[in-house]
Structure formats: C-alpha cells, structure tokens
Amino acid sequence: NAGVTQTPKFQVLKTGQSMTLQCAQDMNHNSMYWYRQDPGMGLRLIYYSASEGTTDKGEVPNGYNVSRLNKREFSLRLESAAPSQTSVYFCASSEGQGAGQPQHFGDGTRLSIL
Amino acid sequence: SQQGEEDPQALSIQEGENATMNCSYKTSINNLQWYRQNSGRGLVHLILIRSNEREKHSGRLRVTLDTSKKSSSLLITASRAADTASYFCATRTMDSSYKLIFGSGTRLLVRP
Numbered sequence: 563n564a565g566v567t568q569t570p571k572f573q574v575l576k577t578g579q580s581m582t583l584q585c586a587q588d589m590n591h592n593s594m595y596w597y598r599q600d601p602g603m604g605l606r607l608i609y610y611s612a613s614e615g616t617t618d619k620g621e622v623p624n625g626y627n628v629s630r631l632n633k634r635e636f637s638l639r640l641e642s643a644a645p646s647q648t649s650v651y652f653c654a655s656s657e658g659q660g661a662g663q664p665q666h667f668g669d670g671t672r673l674s675i676l
Numbered sequence: 677s678q679q680g681e682e683d684p685q686a687l688s689i690q691e692g693e694n695a696t697m698n699c700s701y702k703t704s705i706n707n708l709q710w711y712r713q714n715s716g717r718g719l720v721h722l723i724l725i726r727s728n729e730r731e732k733h734s735g736r737l738r739v740t741l742d743t744s745k746k747s748s749s750l751l752i753t754a755s756r757a758a759d760t761a762s763y764f765c766a767t768r769t770m771d772s773s774y775k776l777i778f779g780s781g782t783r784l785l786v787r788p
Contacts, residue, residue, distance in 0.1 A: 566718070597778075602780060603780050604764055604766075604777075604778030604779050604780045604781060605719070605764075605778040606778075607775060607776075620775070621775075652718055652719070654718075654719075662707065662724060662726070664709060664721035664724060665719075665721065665776060666721070667718030667719045667720070668718050669716070669717050669718045670716075670717075670718055
C-alpha cells in the first residue's frame with residue numbers, strides 16, 4: 563500500500579527553469595493538497611483540490627500552478643523557478659474536506675533553485 | 677500568518693521519561709490535530725481532538741485542549757528512541773472548510 567507517492571525526491575534547478583512535481587495517491591481520496599516547508603516554519607498551503615476537476619489557491623500560491631489530472635494525480639508546476647522557491651514540497655490527500663479528516667502525506671520533494 | 681505555535685522549539689529527554697509539547701493558537705477552531713515528522717519523511721497523523729473535547733488518549737499519547745486559553749498539549753509517556761521526531765500541531769479553523777494551519781513544530785530528541 564503506497565499511500566501518497568511524490569516524484570522526484572530531489573531536484574536542482576537553475577533560476578528561470580520550469581519543472582513539474584508529480585503526486586499520486588492510491589487511497590481513493592477526493593481531496594489533495596500541496597504544501598511547502600521551509601526551515602523553522604510549519605507547512606504552508608500552496609494549492610488544494612477539493613475534488614476531481616476543482617483547484618483553489620491556498621496561502622502562498624504565487625509562482626505556482628496546479629493540475630488535478632484525475633482523482634489519483636495532482637501536479638504542481640513552477641513556470642519560472644526563483645531562489646525563493648527553494649524548499650521541501652509535500653503533497654497530501656484526505657478522504658474529503660470534512661473537518662475530521664486527517665491528511666496523509668508523501669515523503670516530499672527537496673527542491674533547490676540556484 | 678501561523679495559527680499554531682509550539683513550545684518548546686526543541687526538547688531533549690532520556691528514554692523512559694515523559695515528553696510534553698504545547699501548542700497555542702489564535703482563532704476559534706473546529707478541531708486540532710497532532711502530526712509527527714521523522715527526519716526526511718512526510719508528516720504522519722497522530723491524533724485529533726475536537727473543540728468540544730478536553731482530553732483524548734491514543735496508546736502512549738495524551739492530548740488536552742483548553743479552548744478558553746486557546747492551547748493544547750501533547751504528552752508522550754514512557755518515551756522511546758523511536759519517538760525522536762518533529763511534532764506539529766495543526767488547527768482546522770471554524771471559518772474555513774478546507775484549511776489546516778500548521779505550527780512551526782517541536783523537535784524531540786529521545787536519548788537512549
């Protein structure tokens with residue numbers, strides 16, 4: 563049972579390059595999320611998808627785009643990477659958006675922008 | 677802005693001792709959740725306490741919630757080296773149906 567799978571695990575980009583982070587879940591969850599984690603800070607929500615076909619901005623969406631490709635997959639795209647986007651990116655999923663739903667996380671993508 | 681703030685930022689204890697971490701938040705909540713993050717891994721959900729609950733137990737974990745003080749505590753009893761990790765509180769606010777707001781975490785080191 564894989565849970566939430568993120569690829570790649572590590573990536574180094576040059577400023578201005580583009581890249582797509584992939585996320586897939588096998589738990590038949592409706593909702594999916596993208597967070598970034600910076601040193602000394604908690605996770606901050608970038609974008610989320612309440613259900614297949616919908617996406618919405620979170621707390622820090624600037625510089626990112628997302629695609630909910632199907633129920634399983636939710637990708638995060640950096641169109642023109644900037645050093646400020648150096649971070650660890652986590653994808654998460656939950657059954658729905660009910661208040662009592664815990665989120666299940668992947669192991670992250672460590673992204674460095676030079 | 678962050679909703680939850682954990683205290684202390686770092687905690688070092690001996691195996692077998694109890695570990696207590698605190699979380700304070702700012703706005704009214706629907707529930708508060710605790711997550712664990714091992715080094716280099718994603719977060720794992722530990723326990724959820726609803727705003728109308730005061731205490732909850734799960735194995736060696738005990739969570740309390742004081743909505744009048746807008747604070748929660750996580751107690752890990754009889755700690756083990758495997759409990760070494762970062763612990764985060766996350767709040768589900770009343771005014772948002774989707775958002776979990778995470779604190780900055782407590783780094784726990786359990787020495788063998």
